[in-house]
Amino acid sequence: MRRNKIHTMSVTRAMYFLSVMVCTSLFLYLGISMEAFTQRHLVRTIFINGSSNQLFRRFHPRLTVTDGIHDSVLLPLTTVSPSLYKNVSTDVSTRSSMAKHTNVVFLKVHKAGSTTMMNIFLRFGVANKLNIVLPSKENGFGFNYLGYGKTVDKNTIVPIPENETYNILCNHVVYNRQAFREIMPNNTVYVGIVREPVSHFLSASVYYRFIHLIQKTSGLSNQSSPTEVIHEYFTHQDRYRKIRTFFVRNRMSYDFGLPQSRFDDSYFVEQFISDLAIDFKLVMVMEYFSESLVLLKRYLGWDLEDILYVPLNINTHRSKQSQTLFPEDISKLKQWNNADFNLYEFFKRRFLAQVEAEGPLFHKEVQHFKKVQLYAKKFCSNIRPGNRLTVHASEWNDEFLLGANHCKIMTMSEIPLLKILIHHAKLKYKGRREKKQIS
Template sequence: MMTSLPDTTASPGTTTVTAPSSKKPCVRQGFNVLICTVLVAMTYLSIHSDVISVTPNIAQDVALPAASDDTGRSEIDDVAILPKSVMSEVDDVAILPKPARSKINDVAVLPTSVMSEIGGFKRKPGGPCQEKTRLAYIKVHKAGSTTVLYIFQRFGYRRHLHFVLPSRRDVNIGWPYLMKKEDYLQPIPGRPFDMLVDHTVYNREIFRNLLPNSTVYLTIVREPYSHLQSVINFFRLTGRYGMPKDDPGKFFLRSPAELERTYFQSDENKRTPFSKTRNFMAYDLGIPVALSEDEDYVRDYIAELDRDFLLVMVLEYFDESLVLLKRYMCWQLTDILYEVQNSLDYTNKGTDRLSQKLRDAHKNWSKADYMLYQHFNRTLWEKVANEGSDFYSEVKQFKYLNRVTSQFCIRHGKADASRQKVLKATAWNKRFVVDSNFCRLLNMKAPEYRRALKERYCQDVKTTIPASRHMELCTRFKGQREQLSV
């Protein structure tokens, strides 16, 4: 959603709310002088113009929920959360992002009837909405992103959607460099892409030239020190950096620049365009390494991401993030069921053992990642606060459905093809039958999905444009083994 305050007139395609005139407004209408003064002051401070313009983001067909005065609370230290005092207590209002807020409490509100027109959202809050099937997912490394990837792959596979797929035996589409045409299988004529979900470096212009305007943009972030620990463990940096196995994160933060310099001086890593330990999430989301320490640039870039992305999920609040995703995309709870993927056991998980000195050292070392996390952790709870009193009831129902589905698939998914589990309809989900086929899809790994999607792509090519470059590429895939997803 993009919100702007124009100087005089609204641009074409915008929804406008005309502010009350401030020209000698109310003494002649019988109001006393004190009330008139207050009204004039409020008009000046909160409007400061004759028109408020709310401009739809043509690149996203997003559904925005109505607001309520409920709010979430973070359990992560040093994270800014929107205070309850600034949340509106007026019924049927929606809170705008900070660029459009007034100087009073940094909050501006518009009636829900106006907000329902933003971003192409045409339904009434709580009413029916149309399932969204076009999305671009920026798969941030070591942020729980593989589990989300499987949700999207299953959703798209069941609906025969058209994926952007790597053109090579790889889990990446261009990454760690910007995506190029030769990095992905070309679209079938007459069928625009529906989903891009594999590892890429986000670039606004490239993505919008490739994907339809109705595509929504999604990603996930993670608490930065927890992210660093996961990176050190997964990429086996303990040995490469010469760090002890006992608490390597704390060891690393005592001299990160020196350890990085030694690592990048080796012939193997000289040409690596990024650092796995420094602003790694920011790199995946398109912040250039050379600008990742420029706070003004990073702040402006994050504001742009906030406008571009329908939702940035947070790993520490995974189920809450998925229920928001389900609501924004008009999906069913069964569409977001998951099994945790790429979760590795290692010692010293968490941030409670990190001293303030080392925490400050990490914030200084990976400044852009902290700025990203703090911003999108805050906006996650702003979105939750807008969802109404039944949000946590739906989260509870989702956790229940996920647990019973997982238990059924473990016990009966493979052993007995005739067994079924009926999930009854509730206020948040339709009746759904879990069977062996659904269990198979729930537990399929990314390489299996990628092979199945490529086979389906090649079958579609064979029936539409058999004598083509597309078909030549398909021939190469026969019998190929793919690498495991990160």
């Protein structure tokens, strides 16, 4: 029979709880937002002042003893024949032991899962104490952009101490080869993302209120579906010339650096895409999000825990029923957004070829990642203080621990997280500069 243990509180623990109660009362008395304080403290504790450079605490492979507040995930190892393992997975083991790439650009393309990806790169950057390219502003419209409709400018970003380099760039900005290379090191790995153009167009049309403006101008009912509204737009396009199309016309290509004046120049678009293929080692495909993350993990030598995520900035206005367009409107959209369709088709083909080159074990790793991701998402959806989730070692990962604090960071919205990081980056630069002046 299992005996219930009698727990006693030590003097140290009692003093700790008393201190917490006193501080909480003081915050409430002074009217300070506990949420703002705890977010700042959370980032500082885990990312900035932590004793380890890793976001996740590392363990040697072992059997974990679980209790009432500790979930444990033990996924079965993939069965691999000795010959197949020898021929194919050698590359996997080599990559897992190589040093992580820490100089990375991620082009944050609008409405293509980029906010979720940005959180992954920010977490990696701060967990490894890297210099992140951050906007110098902390407030105001579009402050979170490195360049609102334009490329990055070193005069509008938070400076870094002398003899240091920027490592991570992942905020919204228009890509420009020369401007990026003036800021980032020569060995930087460039990563982008694309999304199927019809779904991208519909998502952007709803999110940026393009649908609403057409409804308002045309007199259509607010209950009209996006499919009906877009049909009205393409049927009588001349009536809506005054409606701004900045976020819905070839927006992916524009984010990758295609000038608006060249949208209809087929030869220029073809050469433009060819140049991007040289610059970007990986262009992820949103429709293959898990495969994209595992490929990213392999290319950068990252760990499985580095690519875990909780979906962010999902379009809450999206109908439960999947929306599409009438066939005739898709044909018109292909002409109107020809650059985006060409961009997507090119990088989708290249992406599938890159996946194929990884060999059959790649798909088994993807399945493993999906299982771990499912457990992590479920765990983070019901956070309780003291909870932790252990993911055991497998062929694809070392054992690691996921705690409630990590979930809070993964689910933190872009704006408050950026404000904290910008504030810290400025303090770091100011502190190093003052220390140099004193010495």
